[in-house]
Amino acid sequence: MSDDCLFCKIANKKIPSEFLYEDDTIVAFRDINPAAPVHLLIVPKQHIRSINDLTVDDQAIVSRLIMVAKQMARQQGIDKSGYKLLFNVEKGGGQVIFHLHLHLIGGWKR
Ligand code: 5GP
Numbered sequence: 274m275s276d277d278c279l280f281c282k283i284a285n286k287k288i289p290s291e292f293l294y295e296d297d298t299i300v301a302f303r304d305i306n307p308a309a310p311v312h313l314l315i316v317p318k319q320h321i322r323s324i325n326d327l328t329v330d331d332q333a334i335v336s337r338l339i340m341v342a343k344q345m346a347r348q349q350g351i352d353k354s355g356y357k358l359l360f361n362v363e364k365g366g367g368q369v370i371f372h373l374h375l376h377l378i379g380g381w382k383r
């Protein structure tokens with residue numbers, strides 16, 4: 274855990290938040306500034322800065338992020354209508370919180 278990292282604090286319950294999902298390694302919660310009717314963030318409890326910092330040892334956590342996103346899409350009722358999964362990578366890629374997270378975005382009427 275990194276002391277100056279917002280998502281470390283949320284994922285490790287230093288800041289109270291409502292989790293829609295939690296297991297030993299991952300939490301999911303709603304984005305504070307949703308870009309769509311459903312906008313969740315799937316976040317590892319372990320501090321990893323970005324996709325650029327992944328090592329071979331992190332492969333299991335990345336596949337878990339995607340599996341949890343799939344499960345949350347179904348739980349939110351957007352699996353059939355469809356959704357986007359997004360990793361922003363570093364400043365130029367739009368990343369503003371430098372703790373790895375997967376965006377689950379969907380729920381549009383179209
Ligand atoms: P990034 O651009 O780094 O991929 O995405 C960071 C996301 O975190 C943004 O969509 C932003 O709205 C969200 N966010 C920033 N601060 C907070 C917070 O304190 N709580 C929650 N739930 N989401 C946050």
Ligand code: ZN
Nearest residue numbers: 278281320372
């Ligand atoms: Zn962190």
